[in-house]
Amino acid sequence: MRQAADKNRARLPIHTVEERRIIVYHRLEAGIMFDRKKYKSFARIQLKNRRTVPVFMTLITVLVLLLLSLPLIKTSIAMYSEILQASALSLNKNALLQIVRKYQESSPLDSFLSWLVFFVTAICAIAQFCVYLKMSRGPEPVSFGDFFAGFAYWLRAIGAALWCLLWTYLWTLLFVIPGIVKAIAYSQTFFIVAEFPHVPVTQALDISKKITRGYKTDLFVLYLSFLGWDLLCVLTLGIASLWVIPYQTMTCVNAYHALMKRALETGIVTAEDIGDVNGEHYGKQ
Secondary structure, eight states: OHHHHHHHHHHSOOOOHHHHHHHHHHHHHTTOOOOHHHHHHHHHHHHTTOOHHHHHHHHHHHHHHHHHHHHHHHHHHHHHHHHHHHHHTTOOHHHHHHHHHHHHHHOHHHHHHHHHHHHHHHHHHHHHHHHHHHHHHOSOOOOHHHHHHGGGGHHHHHHHHHHHHHHHHHHHHHOHHHHHHHHHHTTTHHHHHHHOTTSOHHHHHHHHHHHTTTTHHHHHHHHHTTHHHHHHHHHTTTTTHHHHHHHHHHHHHHHHHHHHHHHHHHTSSOHHHHTOTTOTTTOOO
16 A cells, blocks of 8 residues: 555656646636645745745845834833833822823824824835735736835825725724724725726725625734744744745635635626736636
């Protein structure tokens, strides 16, 4: 029996990296059931020998955001130092709240920088998603030109970020849990905005709600499964994020493709909704 098993194993085709990427692409096109393990496995194959651009994209984004956040970090350190000193002196709760208010009201520049960091994060995210979406479609190489081309969608990125923030905030006013649920429902908006530039931001959010219907728990578990990697990033002072963030993002892109494919097949979303009438992205339904 062992000889027969070895003989059958020998018959299995040995695929090159490029062939494995093509196989992954066609499996994603098949719209298989939500399976986070497969999405992670696909991500590792898709990133193999193509990590240069994702790593440098992550590095550029982290450095830019860190530079913009330095004044905010400095203010936060000063505030928490004063709070610790006040706590050591056993000051009452009102005194501690006054310290917090002092730092919140004293620097309009901090408020401006907070919004600037928020907008820059959104713009860099959409530029990166353009690259990861291209990587997910096939084995073709990607370049820094693809990353910089994504910055052309900066206005849509800001619009999508504000629209998602608004609705998430409104739902959070009811309670924390509805806010989390809606944040997951809106989580695919940026992918839709990046993949279909002609789809309005408001419509992209509605489509995100549709394709995540019935899969919010699966997405939540997918995000939780990266906690160990996030802890590794913290322990390595962010160095590991250069490899972890591309892996996380590529996995989420694969999950997005499967959700969109299923939504198109079941009629939850139509090709007209996303402007894919000719089937260039997901084939004719």
